[in-house]
Amino acid sequence: MRAVVQVASTAHVEIEGEIVGRLASPGLVILLGVTHDDYEATARKVAEKIWRLRILEDESSAESTGAPLLVISQFTLYGSVRKGRRPSWSNAAPGPVSEPLYQYFVSHLRELGAHVETGRFGAMMNVSLANSGPFTVIVDSADLA
Secondary structure, three states: OEEEEEEEEEEEEEEOOEEEEEOOOOEEEEEEEOEOOOOHHHHHHHHHHHHHOOOEHHHEOHHHHOOOEEEEEOHHHHOEOOOOOOOEOOOEOOHHHHHHHHHHHHHHHHHHOOOEEEOOOOOOOEEEEEEEEEEEEEEEHHHOO
C-alpha cells in the first residue's frame, strides 16, 4: 500500500461539477494506492501510521489535533515507467481487490477517531488543494517496520 500524504490548508474533490468530499479545516489529503499483496493488516498499519504522524504545525499529528482527512483512491501510485513511454499499471491491484481495501482503510481511520471525507472510488475526479508548507510525504507499507 502506498500513500502520498499532503498537509493542506484547504482541499476538495469534485466529480462532474459536484463537490463530493472536502476538508472542513486544515488537515491531510491522502492519495492511496493498493497493490496485489496488500491485506487488511496492511491497511490498518498504514492508516495508523498516517493518523499518528507528527507532520502538522508544532510537530502535532492529525490524531492529537483532530485534523480532518480527505482520502482519495489513486491506482496510478503503482504506475511503472521503467520501460517505454507509456506507464504500466500491472503493479496496481484491480478494482475488486483494491476497493474493499480502500474502504477498509477509510473505515479504520474512522474507528481511530478521524473525520474522513472521500472521493469516489473509480471515478474521474478533480482534486484541488492548497498544500501547506509545502509538505508532502510518501508512506509505503514496504518501508514500515
